[in-house]
Amino acid sequence: MSPERWQQVKQIFQSAIERSPSERDRFILEACDNNLNVRTPVQSLISSYDQAETEPIEALAVHVDLWIRCWK
Amino acid sequence: MTTLSQIGVTELLVDWSKGDQEALNKLTPMVYDELHKLASRYLRRERSNHTLQTTALVHEAYLKLVDQKDANWQNRAQFFAVAAQLMRRILVDYARRHRASKRGGSYYKLTLDEVLASSGEKDAELLALDDALDRLAAIDPQQSRVVELRVFAGLSLEETAHALDISPRTVRREWSMAKAWLHKEIKKS
Numbered sequence: 001m002s003p004e005r006w007q008q009v010k011q012i013f014q015s016a017i018e019r020s021p022s023e024r025d026r027f028i029l030e031a032c033d034n035n036l037n038v039r040t041p042v043q044s045l046i047s048s049y050d051q052a053e054t055e056p057i058e059a060l061a062v063h064v065d066l067w068i069r070c071w072k
Numbered sequence: 073m074t075t076l077s078q079i080g081v082t083e084l085l086v087d088w089s090k091g092d093q094e095a096l097n098k099l100t101p102m103v104y105d106e107l108h109k110l111a112s113r114y115l116r117r118e119r120s121n122h123t124l125q126t127t128a129l130v131h132e133a134y135l136k137l138v139d140q141k142d143a144n145w146q147n148r149a150q151f152f153a154v155a156a157q158l159m160r161r162i163l164v165d166y167a168r169r170h171r172a173s174k175r176g177g178s179y180y181k182l183t184l185d186e187v188l189a190s191s192g193e194k195d196a197e198l199l200a201l202d203d204a205l206d207r208l209a210a211i212d213p214q215q216s217r218v219v220e221l222r223v224f225a226g227l228s229l230e231e232t233a234h235a236l237d238i239s240p241r242t243v244r245r246e247w248s249m250a251k252a253w254l255h256k257e258i259k260k261s
Contacts, residue, residue: 001211013252014245044256045256049251052251
């Protein structure tokens with residue numbers, strides 16, 4: 001993705017997650033204005049965002065002690 | 073007690089904050105050596121209940137290398153910014169070596185528990201994160217730095233904001249997007 005398109009996706013994604021889940025879909029549709037090059041990555045990020053909340057990446061930092069053990 | 077290396081590192085941090093890029097070049101190997109030494113020491117330790125977290129390791133290096141009297145919060149933030157990058161490099165090097173040693177007849181003695189634990193998944197996950205962060209840095213350097221500081225130096229949202237000189241709100245937004253994006257990228261690999 002080009003940095004320019006990334007910035008568009010970022011703006012819409014970040015505004016979308018500040019809205020309630022019921023308002024999100026409509027907001028994304030309006031904000032992307034039928035531009036699939038932006039809408040598809042935004043929607044994919046939103047679904048990943050919901051999953052990432054249940055498996056937070058913070059856990060990676062905590063895993064470090066396990067990695068270290070494996071490397072002994 | 074202030075040590076010789078503390079004087080060196082603290083002065084270099086102060087010089088760097090005044091815009092001296094050469095100070096950063098001198099500082100980097102000193103911080104790398106200390107982090108590497110601390111990580112190796114933890115590695116050599118027998119199995120114990122002690123858990124290593126990058127956060128603890130980076131903080132230990134900071135206390136050892138920086139004279140608290142002469143360093144301000146900016147110097148502290150800058151130290152962590154450098155340390156996070158180096159910690160990432162050290163961990164990725166370990167993961168690569170570990171993976172290589174498993175491929176070609178390991179000379180490491182692993183207990184059964186460790187063999188079970190070291191299925192390679194963790195190595196793969198860390199290396200996938202490292203690759204994804206490189207790709208992210210190419211399109212959004214700031215977002216990639218936020219992740220580096222949070223994951224590899226264990227900084228809080230506020231500390232990350234200080235280190236990058238941006239608002240905590242921006243950090244929170246960058247972090248939310250990075251988590252979603254990385255989650256997708258790491259799953260894909």
